[in-house]
Amino acid sequence: MRVLILEDDPELGPVISARLREAGFAVDLALTLADADFRLSIHAYDCVVADRAVPDGDSLRLLAAHRRAGSALPFLLLTALDTVADRVAGFEHGADDYLIKPFAFAELTARVRALCRRAQPARPPELKVGDLEVDLPRRRVRRAGVLLSLTAKEFAVLEVLMLRVGEVVTRTELIEHCWDEMGEPMSNVVDVLIGQLRRRLGPPDPIETVRGFGYRLADAEAQRC
Structure with a gap:
């Protein structure tokens, strides 16, 4: 936001x-x-x-x-x-x-x-994609029931990806939503953050890289609580 x-x-x-x-x-x-x-x-x-x-x-x-x-x-x-x-x-x-x-x-x-x-458009308080769960009001993330510790920026990026599950989210869109003018949009700040987020979430990696475009959180059975 x-x-x-x-x-x-x-x-x-x-x-x-x-x-x-x-x-x-x-x-x-x-x-x-x-x-x-x-x-x-x-x-x-x-x-x-x-x-x-x-x-x-x-x-x-x-x-x-x-x-x-x-x-x-x-x-x-x-x-x-x-x-x-x-x-x-x-x-x-x-x-x-x-x-x-x-x-x-x-x-x-x-x-x-x-x-x-x-x-913003009405959204559910909790999002679920596979074994990944995000509690928006409490700003808590769990994977397979395990509570994860994310930074504020990591949470913001994950929230955008989960709200648009299955869609490709471009680097520009992530910067517009999650960074301000201090975010150095021409640098690799998004790629670095995605790498950090992947390490926090652990295997198997739920984030797909769509080369030349951006990233996608993919799950065929994605559901929102």
Whole structure:
């Protein structure tokens, strides 16, 4: 899941980005409305977390413009503007959620995850492909009943492959869904991660390499719980 953060505070912005990356999100950080609007035009995001007051204006302008254009992209307003009138204005402009500073990072993470899932097609809480099981809410992976320890990025890639079981997922698609602008898309970052994931999952290897295209999680009897 890929998230755009609009926050000009030189300390808070990087901290929010780092915390959400630790939780498994791909995160891009914008400092201005213009920067955020540009990024929204070239990337597919699952959620936007926006401070109200940034150097070139109020993020309500960005929010309202996207709503007028028909966008249903979830927006969470993260701000010190805490009056009832401020919150009402946010919701009237199309905000999906509102979190007042200071805040707990655990709460921010939970709210962002909920908004990201709301923006995606309905999916089952558990996925099963052969002897591989993924519990999405608890972020747990088992193979043949054995609990595996995956990094946040490994989990994100496995989730995409399992949601599209039987389909070829290109490297570009994996980067778009699981990495942010720090992911060095022209490098072999995807191939390295797939190698790590294969070692975590163990034999027999459930991931097929489709040369020249990407990867596929194949299982003729794949089923989703």
